[in-house]
Amino acid sequence: MALEREKVFLNFNKIYYIPNLSENISNEIFDYLFSKYSYKKRSTDKEGEYEISGFNGNFINLSKEIINEETHDDDSEVIEIEYKDYNETIEKINSDFKITTYTHLSEEGIPSYIDIIVMQELKIVCVVGPEDYSDKPYHYIKMFFEEKKIHPKELIIDKDFPLWLIWKGNTKQILNPGIRIKNFTDMAVAGSIKDTALQIPQETRTKEKKKTMISLPILYGLFNNQNIKILKGYFNINKNNKNSIYLKIIFKEEKDKFKGSIYFYAIGSLSSNKIYIERLKICSSFIYLFGKVIENWENSNVCEKFVPIEYLDELDKHMDDQITSTKQGFEKIKNSHMEKRENC
Known part of the structure; x- marks a missing residue:
């Protein structure tokens, strides 16, 4: 059947x-x-x-x-x-x-x-x-x-887990012997900001091919106490890293925890030319392994559970570099408009 x-x-x-x-x-x-x-x-x-x-x-x-x-x-x-x-x-x-x-x-x-x-x-x-x-x-x-x-x-996830997951992906670390993050492509942060003067969007999403480091809009939200809402990217699911699956993890906030929902896309090892049952088998194996990753993370000591301060410093520097680049872009636009308004 x-x-x-x-x-x-x-x-x-x-x-x-x-x-x-x-x-x-x-x-x-x-x-x-x-x-x-x-x-x-x-x-x-x-x-x-x-x-x-x-x-x-x-x-x-x-x-x-x-x-x-x-x-x-x-x-x-x-x-x-x-x-x-x-x-x-x-x-x-x-x-x-x-x-x-x-x-x-x-x-x-x-x-x-x-x-x-x-x-x-x-x-x-x-x-x-x-x-x-x-x-x-x-x-x-x-x-x-x-x-x-x-x-x-x-599938309940602590608020600190998504950043740990991004860190693992950025540093090319194995989550466990059966699962590895290849790269993230999309991210989103969300959350209400008490200080309305900051004019921070309640939700920000970015889309970029094979993203490695976190982009400026996402960092801006994180550093203003917003939470990761969506992670989308490729995961390798076997020891030879030949079989990759493309998925989106949605973190739905509930009190001080997240409930996870996972969308598996029909790409790579989950290609739509595979029958439904075969794709379910692959997805289910990932669900099992991902649950083990969360369980191991929850039982880890604090030194392993939270991202290193050096990584946070790296994110801070990365944000400064992006701001500097943005300011340089602003100066180019400003100079261009000054030339166009020369006779005003």
Whole structure:
């Protein structure tokens, strides 16, 4: 049974890490979702209107045989992942990789799909698909966890983590033996500024090909107490650094923490000519490894957890250099206008 979804990117908008995820629990999740909100025609809150939505009555268990059956010979490479404490391959995911789907059918008959993925071996449950129709899956998964007294750990990120991640990328350091930042291309900072006299934008985004150091607009926001909101770039995901994926991490502020949402783009190892299941496998391996990076960072001592002062000094110097260059550009514009206004 082939599944096909969005070709441009895959949005992992909810990521739960569940240490005690067993086979029974993974099966019960799907039974619960179907029993609470099965796929059918139902009324909406608006009088006389209805929608067709709900969860499928069964799930697909993506065994190794199904994966091979759907994969063409020229697209059947096994991407080896080096885990921190032990070696595994991406085939580990195949041993117990289950999917059920929440479907929303628009009035025009256009379906939107939200896939709920359970990976027992990796202890992960993910919600994949457009956020516009994800409220119901969020709600019922949360109800299941509460009724079963399961306490999942979401992809929650401390505010200091994004800068540490940028530092690792700028200095070409390995995040763990299975994942390395190749380069960042886009960044964004956001946050309200108490001192309105500064006239700092509430959000600033930059786009640049293969960015290395942080640009002036982003530094300006950071040095005025704004937070990293978006990081977009290439990550290598195997020991030979031959397989790269292009993704965007969105940090959604919630109290004094961030909740992470990850968009995987159909470029490189996630090319849209790969079948959906193969792309899900690669993305899921990254989710697992990235979760380990966050966990290791949280458990690190302060000397390893926060960027070195030397790096901050380097950013300060980099900002001064960019300001100097900007002032030189200003002088050129000023002189040009003085010449044009010579007779004024």
